[in-house]
Amino acid sequence: MGILNQAVQLAIMVGTIRTLSWPSANESRNANPPEKAVHRQIGSDFDYLMLTRIFPTAVCRADDDSVPDSCEIPTDTPEWSIHGLWPNFKNGSYPQFCDGSPRKFDSDLIKSIEGRLLRMWPNLYPAKTAHSFWKHEWEKHGTCSQNHKNLSSELLYFRTTMAIDTEYSVGSALERAGIIPRSEPYHLEDIRDGLMKELSHGMHVQLNCLTDKKTRQILLGDVRMCIDKSFQPIDCPRSNAFQPATYFTGHSAPLPSFKECPPLVTYLLETSTEPSHMLGLGHREFAYWINPLIPFYTGFFSQQKLKHELLWGITVPFMAVAIFIYVEGGRGG
Incomplete structure (x- = not known):
């Protein structure tokens, strides 16, 4: 009987822990409705992943280059670079800052891929190190993806994200779709249709924009593609809660913030009208x-x-x- 009582008590304790750690579906939907962010106790029962790529040229054009430590694009940065791979729930919320192993970022664990990370996943702000960007992405998002075997460690999270980015290249997809850099704006839906055809296998993608601080042009700023747990494209929810680029918006003003795109947007690379950091001359x-x-x-x-x-x-x-x-x-x- 003593053993039976201990077993019952243990079962009650386990049930209590599970109740505290895993909110019900209704509780998850109602948790933190303004931000749609859910702090999870354990590392992840997410429904799908959102791969977000940013357009460094747009980020830096939206930045105020008159302030110290303004945006700079490192040498060898690709046309589109990685922002992050984010677990999401179908109900519009998303987990963040989950308990993981490790819970805290450890740069030693990714030494073997650091060279590739510096090129494909760069930090655009000299005042902060590349490690600080990766630290933010791992601790906020990576820790919540660890239930997936290919994302179960810090090294696997970053390595797998780069592999998916390479397979689904935004720059190559835009080029195949005939969306080339130019000063004239594009219809947003033309860009989206091109990406859905050439990038996401017909699945809906999310697009977000930035405002050029000098010209006030609305620039294509990021592309968000949703994938299932086998890393195949799926429709991004059209009503999904907007997740701002918190690492960038977390800087002190007047650094840029992403927003939903209007019907007309500009896809502008480093062209003849690009302003100079030195003299403001193109x-x-x-x-x-x-x-x-x-x-x-x-x-x-x-x-x-x-x-x-x-x-x-x-x-x-x-x-x-x-x-x-x-x-x-x-x-x-």
């Missing part, structure tokens, strides 16, 4: 101001009959500075 503005100066400059020194060596000694640094400004004018953000 390529066209640069040419407008510099071209008239070149004949005057060379003519002035020729009239002065300066030595050939002196002329070149002054001309070469001048042109080097000019080329630097030109290149910076094409980079922007």
